[in-house]
Amino acid sequence: MNGTTAMTPARGTRSMLGTREVRGTLALSRLEMLRVLRNKQYLIFTLAFPVVFYLAIGKQARGVSVYGVPFAAFYMVAMATWSALSGALNGNAQRISQERKDGWIRQLRLTSLPASGYVAAKVIASMVTTVPSIVIVLALGHFYGGVHMAGWKWAVVGAAAWLGAMTFAALAVAIGYKFLPDRAQPLALLVYFGMSILGGLWFPLSGVLGTIGKALPTYQVTRIGAGVLAAGSVSVTAVAVILAWLAGFVVLAALAVRSTAEKV
Amino acid sequence: MSQEGTGAGGAASAPVVSFENVTKCYGKLRAVDGLSLELRAGETVALLGPNGAGKSTSLDMLLALRKPTRGRIRMFGSDSYHAVKSGRVGAMLQSGGLMPEVTVRELITLVAGFHQRPLPVQQTLRRAGIAGIADQRVDKLSGGQTQRVRFALAIVGECDLLVLDEPTTALDVESRQMFWANMKTEVAEGRTLLFATHYLEEADQAADRILVINKGRLLADGTPAEIKQRAGAKRISFRLDRVDEAFLLGLPALVNLEIRHDLVQIQSSDSDRTLYALLDAGYRPREIEVSSLGLEQAFLAITAEDNGENAPARPGSAEAMETIR
Numbered sequence: 001m002n003g004t005t006a007m008t009p010a011r012g013t014r015s016m017l018g019t020r021e022v023r024g025t026l027a028l029s030r031l032e033m034l035r036v037l038r039n040k041q042y043l044i045f046t047l048a049f050p051v052v053f054y055l056a057i058g059k060q061a062r063g064v065s066v067y068g069v070p071f072a073a074f075y076m077v078a079m080a081t082w083s084a085l086s087g088a089l090n091g092n093a094q095r096i097s098q099e100r101k102d103g104w105i106r107q108l109r110l111t112s113l114p115a116s117g118y119v120a121a122k123v124i125a126s127m128v129t130t131v132p133s134i135v136i137v138l139a140l141g142h143f144y145g146g147v148h149m150a151g152w153k154w155a156v157v158g159a160a161a162w163l164g165a166m167t168f169a170a171l172a173v174a175i176g177y178k179f180l181p182d183r184a185q186p187l188a189l190l191v192y193f194g195m196s197i198l199g200g201l202w203f204p205l206s207g208v209l210g211t212i213g214k215a216l217p218t219y220q221v222t223r224i225g226a227g228v229l230a231a232g233s234v235s236v237t238a239v240a241v242i243l244a245w246l247a248g249f250v251v252l253a254a255l256a257v258r259s260t261a262e263k264v
Numbered sequence: 265m266s267q268e269g270t271g272a273g274g275a276a277s278a279p280v281v282s283f284e285n286v287t288k289c290y291g292k293l294r295a296v297d298g299l300s301l302e303l304r305a306g307e308t309v310a311l312l313g314p315n316g317a318g319k320s321t322s323l324d325m326l327l328a329l330r331k332p333t334r335g336r337i338r339m340f341g342s343d344s345y346h347a348v349k350s351g352r353v354g355a356m357l358q359s360g361g362l363m364p365e366v367t368v369r370e371l372i373t374l375v376a377g378f379h380q381r382p383l384p385v386q387q388t389l390r391r392a393g394i395a396g397i398a399d400q401r402v403d404k405l406s407g408g409q410t411q412r413v414r415f416a417l418a419i420v421g422e423c424d425l426l427v428l429d430e431p432t433t434a435l436d437v438e439s440r441q442m443f444w445a446n447m448k449t450e451v452a453e454g455r456t457l458l459f460a461t462h463y464l465e466e467a468d469q470a471a472d473r474i475l476v477i478n479k480g481r482l483l484a485d486g487t488p489a490e491i492k493q494r495a496g497a498k499r500i501s502f503r504l505d506r507v508d509e510a511f512l513l514g515l516p517a518l519v520n521l522e523i524r525h526d527l528v529q530i531q532s533s534d535s536d537r538t539l540y541a542l543l544d545a546g547y548r549p550r551e552i553e554v555s556s557l558g559l560e561q562a563f564l565a566i567t568a569e570d571n572g573e574n575a576p577a578r579p580g581s582a583e584a585m586e587t588i589r
Binding site: 020023024027028031034035038039099101102103104105106107109110111112113114262 | 327328329330331348349350351353355357359360361362363364365366370374375377378379380414417
């Protein structure tokens with residue numbers, strides 16, 4: 001017994017990503033997902049709103065084409081992006097901030113869970129819980145909106161929205177770690193509305209606002225979707241812009257996490 | 265099982281915890297100032313000190329939540345971070361929060377899953393006295409229940425050292441007594457226990473050893489009896505018509521002197537000697553009372569002395585209690 005206990009710390013240091021650490025992170029991710037699914041905010045903002053919007057507006061503008069595709073197809077892509085945005089950003093920034101304030105992150109640091117486990121679990125949970133919302137909107141576009149395309153194109157459209165979700169999950173970590181709840185909440189909402197409206201998710205923009213919007217990842221995600229539908233090709237520029245945002249948010253998140261290492 | 269605490273760490277002689285000249289500064293403020301101490305296996309040690317004494321900062325550094333500005337902290341012969349991550353330390357912090365929107369059982373199961381030597385979840389629930397609320401949601405619990413869940417998180421696995429920061433805050437008297445009764449079982453298994461408290465009676469009853477800290481420095485380190493001794497073990501009070509303060513201050517074994525009109529109160533480390541010297545000088549005081557000092561008075565005397573006050577707050581008075589809390 002003594003021999004084994006004495007050995008344990010050494011083994012733990014050498015492989016911080018041993019199976020127990022991975023299992024621990026996955027167990028935390030699983031519980032995070034359960035929390036999300038139990039939460040009404042997820043049901044309303046992430047699942048219900050895009051569906052309701054699509055049902056209300058998706059078939060209104062017949063004959064109108066946006067980004068070179070019929071309105072029903074554009075709006076499907078936009079609503080999928082919107083659900084990914086709200087699923088990954090909205091609840092998360094606020095929760096991370098609150099859990100940091102409440103000391104849950106401190107508590108976790110006293111366990112054998114690796115230091116990165118908490119953030120990893122949040123991102124994994126976001127990535128998984130945005131899948132159903134994206135799938136539901138795409139299914140709605142197909143069966144209700146009458147959008148038809150090849151199987152691989154559906155996959156690319158879904159993947160683009162999912163890549164967007166990853167970007168916003170990183171931003172949520174940055175906001176949650178950087179700000180206390182009283183600031184994190186309004187800031188997340190501001191970003192959420194800014195990204196939704198300026199990114200042209202609710203209605204396509206033109207003029208100055210439209211030009212500004214083109215810099216946003218939300219706009220570029222819908223452009224990937226529309227480009228695949230219209231031309232069967234993925235815009236390299238759009239992917240590059242999204243990846244740049246992702247990289248930027250990851251750096252911000254890492255800085256925020258590091259700067260709070262002593263204050264958690 | 266009971267051998268684990270003593271044999272652990274690779275070297276039998278390595279203390280469970282050691283602080284070597286540890287200092288922590290926040291800007292210009294020195295929260296912990298050259299603290300050195302050692303905990304040995306199987307000890308139950310109370311950390312006592314007024315608010316802002318550096319208790320929480322010390323525990324945070326011990327648990328690798330903060331880095332010392334200077335000095336070195338070792339646990340089981342290795343650095344704190346690895347000792348914590350290897351699951352050898354169970355800790356309960358005042359500032360430790362809980363994950364909301366899950367049930368108590370889900371939370372305990374999760375954290376037990378992180379542990380290298382987890383206990384059966386049902387056993388942890390029972391030990392912490394929360395089996396009855398296992399299916400309630402964590403964010404719907406009362407203050408006392410939350411406190412017990414926090415304690416459960418500290419004991420989800422087999423550990424060699426328990427660190428508890430004010431573990432009985434928010435508990436009523438009955439729960440507090442139950443808590444310490446349970447604690448005796450935990451410690452009987454050979455664990456080392458370090459706890460911070462502001463209930464002096466708890467330190468007196470539960471601890472083998474008390475560390476008194478103030479302004480980030482260790483002021484006293486000893487058994488409860490030794491701490492009381494050090495502060496002046498006895499209180500002598502009497503009435504005297506013509507008080508000569510200079511003479512009284514010169515009495516042998518005097519630790520502290522307080523005079524109000526004709527009432528004199530003396531704290532003495534040897535009441536017999538003090539009293540004989542007074543009588544030998546020809547004084548005939550009236551209404552002589554000699555009584556033992558409690559730990560609380562001892563604590564006040566030690567910290568007041570350190571704060572440079574010549575008269576500590578009157579024991580039992582409202583201000584006295586304020587300084588402790």
